[in-house]
Amino acid sequence: MFVKLLSLTTALASLAFREVSAHGYVQDVVIGSTHYTGYLPYTDPYYNPPPERIIRKIPGNGPVTDLSLIDVQCNGYSDGGVIGSAPAPLFATVAAGSQVNLNWTTWPDSHIGPMITYLAQAPSDITQWSPGNGAVWFKIAEAGKTTDGKWAATDILTANDSIYTFTIPKNLKAGQYIVRHEIIALHAAWTYPGAQVYPSCIQIQVTGSGTAFPTSGLVSFPGTYTATTPGIVYDAYQNTSAYPIPGPAVWTGGN
Numbered sequence: 001m002f003v004k005l006l007s008l009t010t011a012l013a014s015l016a017f018r019e020v021s022a023h024g025y026v027q028d029v030v031i032g033s034t035h036y037t038g039y040l041p042y043t044d045p046y047y048n049p050p051p052e053r054i055i056r057k058i059p060g061n062g063p064v065t066d067l068s069l070i071d072v073q074c075n076g077y078s079d080g081g082v083i084g085s086a087p088a089p090l091f092a093t094v095a096a097g098s099q100v101n102l103n104w105t106t107w108p109d110s111h112i113g114p115m116i117t118y119l120a121q122a123p124s125d126i127t128q129w130s131p132g133n134g135a136v137w138f139k140i141a142e143a144g145k146t147t148d149g150k151w152a153a154t155d156i157l158t159a160n161d162s163i164y165t166f167t168i169p170k171n172l173k174a175g176q177y178i179v180r181h182e183i184i185a186l187h188a189a190w191t192y193p194g195a196q197v198y199p200s201c202i203q204i205q206v207t208g209s210g211t212a213f214p215t216s217g218l219v220s221f222p223g224t225y226t227a228t229t230p231g232i233v234y235d236a237y238q239n240t241s242a243y244p245i246p247g248p249a250v251w252t253g254g255n
Ligand SMILES: *[C@@H]1O[C@H](CO)[C@@H](O)[C@H](O)[C@H]1NC(C)=O
Pocket: 027, 028, 103, 161, 163
């Protein structure tokens, strides 16, 4: 009896904890004057038919901490029969060289860390393609901690009304791409597992006459981040030295 009561209390406490510690996801993508609502994990699944989105399905607003799972690619599911990174039915069209604005849900102050953006070109119809473990990703933007101690998330993101902006490289060759954008929250990252990855996969079609594409150095998710990757274990509240942003160097060949 006592044991049962205790486990009920624990369950209630963990439920309450989940509510107060709501984390986040990209809720809206703005390109020029066009808004694309993101995949909304707390309402979309309850519509029949579900709304069609350009962002791949996520299970909720929580993070991925086991960086060996396919979940780290797009915050997809690796259990329940759905393999991570299931394609979404739509994509946005965007000209090379233009800006893409990502509207995050209100980000918790405590969840400080970098914001990083990758691309992967779909070899065929993006609404059918999942990258699996393939080395297909290259980094196009990153922001960590400034020399005066401001973090991309939460300081800069919050100061900018929760809008993060990146630019499609202006000479990037046309085609369909998954944008893999993430915040890595470091508030518990003094050990591994600890860093919390919040990835979002956005489907786009890039237009233009560019011909640039990286000729080497493509990486995989999972695979790129491990317990020993610089910046995955980092004591964000104690360590006053520079923060090494995880992953490969930013590809600048398309700019
Ligand atoms: C971001 O999305 C929220 C929810 O739809 C909206 O209230 C807010 O105005 C948007 N922010 C901007 C700058 O568009």
